[in-house]
Amino acid sequence: MNSLLSQDVPLSWYLILSAMLFSLGVLGFLIKRNLITVFMSIELMLNGVNLSFVTFAHQWHAVKGQIFVFFVMMVAAAEAAVGLAIIIAVFRARATLAVDRIDLMKL
Amino acid sequence: MNGPLHLWLIPLLPFAGFLINGLLGRRLPKWLVTIIALLAPLGSFVAVVGNAFGMFSDMPMPASFPVVETFGQWINVGTLHIDFTFVLDQLSLVMLLVVTGVGFLIHIYSVGYMHDEEGYARYFAYLNLFLFFMTVLVLAGNALLMFVGWEGVGLASYLLIGFYFKKTSAADAGKKAFIVNRIGDFGFLIGMFLLLANIGTLTFSEIAAKLAANPGWQGGILTTIALCLLLGATGKSAQLPLYIWLPDAMEGPTPVSALIHAATMVTAGVYMIARTHVLFDHSPFALSIVAIIGAATALFAATIALVQNDIKRVLAYSTISQLGYMFLGCGVAAYSASIFHLMTHAFFKALLFLSAGAVIHAIGGEQDLRKMGGLWKKLPVTFAVTTVGVLAIAGIPPFAGFFSKDAILYAAYLHGGNGMILWTVGLITALLTSFYMFRLLYLAFLGKPRNQHEHHHATPISMLGPLVILALLSICGGWIGIARFSAFLAPSVGETAPNAGNAHIELMMSIAAVGVALAGWLVAHIFYSWQTERPAKLAAALPAGYKLLANKYYVDEFYSATIVKPLLAISKFLLGWVVDTAILGGTAWLIGGTATFSGALLQRWQSGNIRSYAAWLAAGAAAVILFVLVPWSTVLGSLTAFHLGGTGQ
Numbered sequence: 145m146n147s148l149l150s151q152d153v154p155l156s157w158y159l160i161l162s163a164m165l166f167s168l169g170v171l172g173f174l175i176k177r178n179l180i181t182v183f184m185s186i187e188l189m190l191n192g193v194n195l196s197f198v199t200f201a202h203q204w205h206a207v208k209g210q211i212f213v214f215f216v217m218m219v220a221a222a223e224a225a226v227g228l229a230i231i232i233a234v235f236r237a238r239a240t241l242a243v244d245r246i247d248l249m250k251l
Numbered sequence: 252m253n254g255p256l257h258l259w260l261i262p263l264l265p266f267a268g269f270l271i272n273g274l275l276g277r278r279l280p281k282w283l284v285t286i287i288a289l290l291a292p293l294g295s296f297v298a299v300v301g302n303a304f305g306m307f308s309d310m311p312m313p314a315s316f317p318v319v320e321t322f323g324q325w326i327n328v329g330t331l332h333i334d335f336t337f338v339l340d341q342l343s344l345v346m347l348l349v350v351t352g353v354g355f356l357i358h359i360y361s362v363g364y365m366h367d368e369e370g371y372a373r374y375f376a377y378l379n380l381f382l383f384f385m386t387v388l389v390l391a392g393n394a395l396l397m398f399v400g401w402e403g404v405g406l407a408s409y410l411l412i413g414f415y416f417k418k419t420s421a422a423d424a425g426k427k428a429f430i431v432n433r434i435g436d437f438g439f440l441i442g443m444f445l446l447l448a449n450i451g452t453l454t455f456s457e458i459a460a461k462l463a464a465n466p467g468w469q470g471g472i473l474t475t476i477a478l479c480l481l482l483g484a485t486g487k488s489a490q491l492p493l494y495i496w497l498p499d500a501m502e503g504p505t506p507v508s509a510l511i512h513a514a515t516m517v518t519a520g521v522y523m524i525a526r527t528h529v530l531f532d533h534s535p536f537a538l539s540i541v542a543i544i545g546a547a548t549a550l551f552a553a554t555i556a557l558v559q560n561d562i563k564r565v566l567a568y569s570t571i572s573q574l575g576y577m578f579l580g581c582g583v584a585a586y587s588a589s590i591f592h593l594m595t596h597a598f599f600k601a602l603l604f605l606s607a608g609a610v611i612h613a614i615g616g617e618q619d620l621r622k623m624g625g626l627w628k629k630l631p632v633t634f635a636v637t638t639v640g641v642l643a644i645a646g647i648p649p650f651a652g653f654f655s656k657d658a659i660l661y662a663a664y665l666h667g668g669n670g671m672i673l674w675t676v677g678l679i680t681a682l683l684t685s686f687y688m689f690r691l692l693y694l695a696f697l698g699k700p701r702n703q704h705e706h707h708h709a710t711p712i713s714m715l716g717p718l719v720i721l722a723l724l725s726i727c728g729g730w731i732g733i734a735r736f737s738a739f740l741a742p743s744v745g746e747t748a749p750n751a752g753n754a755h756i757e758l759m760m761s762i763a764a765v766g767v768a769l770a771g772w773l774v775a776h777i778f779y780s781w782q783t784e785r786p787a788k789l790a791a792a793l794p795a796g797y798k799l800l801a802n803k804y805y806v807d808e809f810y811s812a813t814i815v816k817p818l819l820a821i822s823k824f825l826l827g828w829v830v831d832t833a834i835l836g837g838t839a840w841l842i843g844g845t846a847t848f849s850g851a852l853l854q855r856w857q858s859g860n861i862r863s864y865a866a867w868l869a870a871g872a873a874a875v876i877l878f879v880l881v882p883w884s885t886v887l888g889s890l891t892a893f894h895l896g897g898t899g900q
Contacts, residue, residue, distance in 0.1 A: 170869050174862055247859040 158199040165192030179231050179241040183224075190220050256302050258320045258337040258390060261347065264294040265382035272379065276372025285362055288375035292358050292382055296351040303344055316340045316742060319392060319456075326395075333453060336392030342743035345590060346389045346522055349597045350515050354382050356717035357510040360605050363713035364506050364612055374414060374504065381407035385515055389522065394443050394453040397523065401439065401487065404516045405432045411511060412503040424499035431496040435486015439523075442479030445472065459529045470534050477530045477537035480523065481544070488520025488574050491548045495807055497571055501563040505608030508563060513570045513604050514597035521577040521593055525586045525744050532584065532745065539669070542582020546663075546676040549575030551804075553683035557690075558790075558800045561618050562607045565691050569644065570600055572680060576659050579673060585662030586744035587737035591729075592655035598728045599643035599652055602721035606637040609710050609718065610695060617702070620691065625700035632715055634696045636722040641692045643725040645685035646768045653765070654729030656681065661760050678767055685771025693779035 169189030176182050194213045201209025235241055268291030276284050302318075317340030326333040339347075358378060365374050384407055388400025405428075413425030446453055449472050450461055462468065484490070489497035500512045511517070524531060524541065531538045549572045556568035573596050580589030611618055613630055627634040643650035646657070660681070664674040778786050790797040799805070856867070 170865075173865050174869070243861055246861070 155199065155203055159196055162192050162196040162199065165189075165195060168192075177242050177244060179234070179243055179246070182243060183227055183231065186227075187220060187224070190216055256305070256318055256320065256339065257298070258302075258318070258339055259322055260298045261295045261351070261390065262383050262386040264298070265291045265379040265386070267291060268379035269376050269383060272372045273376035276376055279372065281371060284372045284375060288372075288379060289355075289358055289362070291379050292351055292355040295382065295386060296355045299344070299347045299351050302339060303348065317456075321392075330451065331447065333393055333395050335396065336454070337390040338392040338455070339390065340743045341740050342522075342525060342590065343389050345594060345740070347386065349594050350385050350389060351382070353514045353597050353601050353721070354385075354510060356720055357506050357514075357601060357605070360509075360608070360714050360717040361504075361506040363711035364608055365504060366711075368504075370414070374411075377407055377410045377414070378507070378510070381411065381511060381516070385519075388519055392454060392456070394446065394455070394527070397526070398436075398439060398443065401483075401519065401523075402436065404511070404519065405429060405436070405487070408432075408500070408511050408516055411507040412500045414503055414507065418502070421502040424496075424502040428496040428500050431493050432486045435483045435493055438479045438482025438486070440483075442476050442483065445476045445479060449476070455526060458527070462529045462533055468533060470536060473530055474534040474537045477527075477534045478540065480527055480530065481537060481541055484520030484523050484578075485544060486520070487523075488517050488578070489571050490520070490544050490574060490578055491551060494548060494552065494571050495810060498564055498567045498803075501561070501567050505563065505604060505611060508567070509601045509604030509608065512567070513600040517570065517574060518577065518593045518597065521574065521581060521589055524578075524581045525590055528581075528584075528586050528744055531581070538582055538584060540582075542579055542663070542666075542669075542673055545575045545578025545580070545582050546673045546680075547575070548572070549579060549680040550676050550683075551575075553680045553687070554800055555803050556687045557683060558797060559687075560620050562610065562620050562623070562691065562695060563604075563618055565620070565687060566600070566603055566607060569603075569684065569688065572684060573600065573644070576656060576677065576680070579663060579677060580659040583659075583662045583666040583670065583673065585659060587740040588655065588658035588662050588733055590740060590744070591733055591736050592652075592659055595643070595651035595655040595725070595728045598721055599640045599650075599725040602636060602718065602725050603640040603644065605714070605718055605721065606633050606640060609633045609714055612714070613708050613710055615708070620694040622702040623695040623700075624698045624702075625696070627696040630696075630710065633710060633718065636718045637692060637696065639722040639725050641688045644688050645771065646681055646764055647772075648761075648765060649726070649730070651725050651728035651730075653761075653768075654733060657761055657764050658733035660764060661757055664756070664760060678763060681764055682767040682771045685768040686775050689772045689775030690779055693775060697780060698783070 166189050169185045169187075169192055172185030172188065173182055176185060194216055197209045197213045197216070201207065201213075231241070234246060238246065240246075268287050271287050272279075272284055279287075317338050320337050320339075322335040322337070324332070325335050358375070361374065361378065365371055368374065381404060384400045384403025386400075388397055388404060391397035391400055409425045409429040412428050413422045415421045416425075443453060446458065450458055452458060452461070462473075482493075486493045497512060497517065501508055503512070531541065552568045552571035552575060556565050556572065559565045559568060573592070577589045577592050577596070580586070580592060610623065610626060610630065610633060613633070614623070614626070617623065639650065643652040646653045648654075656677075660674055660677045663670050663677055666673065802808075858864075
């Protein structure tokens with residue numbers, strides 16, 4: 145199966161997909177106004193990175209990369225919980241989810 | 252007397268008093284401050300007297316002098332060796348007796364005088380500090396250690412003149428004294444450098460030994476050294492041209508004027524000349540300059556004193572004038588006569604200042620002679636002791652001043668050369684002295700009261716006691732006689748003027764001196780008791796002369812216009828504008844401006860817009876990736892090769 149996969153689909157394809165996912169995440173983060181969409185873009189970036197981790201782990205037969213992915217998922221889950229809680233709190237306080245309006249830190 | 256004398260006790264006791272009262276004085280009760288402040292000079296005085304008796308009991312007395320005690324090495328660089336050495340010889344013994352004795356009396360007096368003043372402990376701390384430095388100055392065995400004391404008494408003087416530092420005039424007077432003294436100290440320093448360069452030592456005994464080994468060494472560099480030292484002495488002893496600080500120094504409390512600016516510190520210059528007399532003896536020119544400065548100052552200050560109306564200013568100018576006498580004595584190589592006058596002057600001038608203080612204290616701070624008068628009824632004891640002081644300074648026998656002043660005038664007369672001129676100037680000064688002192692006495696104590704002072708403080712016993720003791724000393728301080736005194740001092744200051752005169756001339760001199768003193772008294776009596784309208788008429792008849800004297804010859808104005816103002820202008824431009832504004836201010840502005848400017852630019856990044864942060868983050872990440880991925884060396888190498896190849900073709 146290992147040889148099959150590597151023969152059927154070259155490594156670069158996986159990496160290109162990973163890069164595309166990541167770039168889409170970045171793009172979404174930059175251009176979207178809705179906080180929830182921005183949040184989802186972050187998840188997209190994380191998963192883009194996860195994909196390249198798994199790919200390399202497979203390529204080099206190293207289990208470290210897969211362990212890393214679990215870590216990232218775990219952090220992402222925690223981040224999702226905290227992030228969603230913050231979003232709800234922000235919405236209650238400001239009645240908006242537009243990122244541009246949430247600028248209390250500005251001087 | 253065997254074993255060490257523990258000379259270090261003499262300065263260190265007052266220093267301990269200074270430390271205790273200076274550091275803890277504000278927390279200690281007043282009686283404890285008083286006890287500490289009084290014990291310190293008393294201890295010193297007892298130590299000095301003990302040493303004196305020890306010396307005298309050890310016959311033959313001069314053999315045991317000088318006592319040299321070294322307490323450690325100070326500087327040891329190459330050929331330069333300077334130790335902490337104290338020397339007790341006849342000269343320093345006399346000076347120490349005066350300094351600690353009169354100093355102790357003035358401490359007692361101060362207890363009464365300063366009782367209700369703010370800063371009681373601070374005052375005594377400074378006074379003790381002064382005694383510490385003064386005794387170091389007197390005991391010092393080399394010029395550098397003397398310089399330490401010299402600077403130290405200047406510091407104490409500055410602190411005490413500016414004691415009422417909330418008054419601008421007092422603070423300014425302190426600064427003036429300090430700065431004018433700095434000019435003199437500069438001369439002292441240069442003198443020491445020249446001594447080191449040419450004689451190779453600063454120790455007084457070694458200087459004397461080296462010069463004694465080369466009796467032919469006259470003038471030349473020795474004149475320069477002596478004149479530099481003289482500049483230092485004129486600063487400290489308020490002689491022409493550096494006397495201007497002393498009259499202003501009267502801003503300090505009156506006991507300070509008595510101790511520092513009449514009896515002890517201002518005589519340090521005379522003491523220094525006597526201490527380094529071998530240098531002056533090897534330079535007749537420098538010696539004659541000393542005499543001329545002394546005589547000129549004596550006459551100059553006496554004429555100013557004629558018309559002053561502030562009781563303390565009269566005494567200040569009189570002090571300058573009497574110091575001029577001492578310089579005159581040094582200048583004719585009559586060092587022992589000079590020191591004799593120094594001693595008697597310390598007695599009667601301290602007495603006069605303290606009496607003036609008692610008067611000022613009693614009538615509530617008034618210092619103007621024109622507003623006094625008729626005080627003899629209210630202050631009988633003060634009146635009596637002031638009369639003693641006036642008789643002493645005027646040179647009426649058998650009071651102390653007569654003997655010492657007579658000795659100086661006699662030495663001047665016998666000096667030869669310009670001795671006759673010096674003697675005449677001295678005699679005229681004696682006339683003026685007698686006149687202005689009796690003027691003070693008449694204006695302050697006799698006649699009718701010219702002003703009603705509501706509150707009269709009673710003079711406390713702590714003030715009267717020292718007055719009476721000083722009055723007794725002013726009466727009999729001169730009875731030892733110049734012959735015995737100079738015989739005692741001879742081992743320290745060398746031989747005095749050649750005794751070419753005879754008893755007949757000496758008697759004539761004395762009669763002349765007493766004659767002018769009585770004449771001065773008579774004129775003062777006519778002017779201020781008999782025909783009291785006369786002084787005003789005289790002043791009106793000679794308006795220019797009176798104005799000149801009343802304004803002290805415009806010397807302050809002259810210095811201000813020629814030295815102070817140009818210096819200030821230069822300082823303002825060079826230090827104020829160039830250094831401060833342009834260099835320092837410019838640098839500070841540049842640094843601050845850079846920070847502000849870059850901050851103004853950078854703050855645009857802090858937009859608060861989370862997406863712009865993310866964009867910068869992404870851009871940064873992209874830049875890093877670009878940096879890592881692109882093989883820059885290859886790219887640059889090919890670019891360079893292309894460029895070189897292009898030019899090569």
